[in-house]
Amino acid sequence: MGIPAILIAIVVHEFSHGYAAYLLGDNTAKNAGRLTLNPIAHIDMWGTIIIPLIMLVTSGAAFGWAKPVPFNPYNLKYPKYGPAIVAIAGPLSNLIIAFIALMTFRVLVPTLDPNTNLLMMFLLNLALLNVFLMVFNLVPVPPLDGSKVLFVIFSDLKYAGFRHALETQGPFILLTVIILDNFLNLGIFGGLFKLALSIVYKLLL
Secondary structure: OHHHHHHHHHHHHHHHHHHHHHHOOOOHHHHOOOOOOOHHHHOOHHHHHHHHHHHHHHHOOOOOOOOOOOOOHHHOOOOOOHHHHHHHHHHHHHHHHHHHHHHHHHHHOOOOOOOOOHHHHHHHHHHHHHHHHHHHHOOOOOOOOHHHHHHHHOOOHHHHHHHHHHHHHHHHHHHHHHHHHHHHOOOHHHHHHHHHHHHHHHHHO
């Protein structure tokens, strides 16, 4: 159940980036064959397969990502805010999926046992994974979506050095934190998971 839920979460997330860019006038994702919900088009060898497998073997938990959907910010209708809109489309899609999953869960609760029924467990996992992905991607560190919003806030020329440093060092910092958190049990992603879990259960009440 976990793998289908993860695939749905990351595929819809990436598709939403491309579709938002398409609506804003950029055909890059469409021309690259990424405006599709076919998981094969979005699989990243390292992020979707190798690293999650390594983490499953070493810690029993998995973390991964899909291949980023390409877009050209110069083609967007709103040059300043367009990249942020494209970025937010991903987490927003995860929020929508989580909401649909939770509402379906609530409708079915009177007739299906959430502790034993596979559909109910899948819906709960789907909601939890999508909320986690939403929260994680809003962290303002490149290449995560939250960084695009941060760059809009710090768009003035005087912040050019800060933006460049974060753009070039951000992915390395993020990957280092992921690796250290996995092997040293720092609890960083565990904290994000607990936050996602608390959001889901509050929505169910």
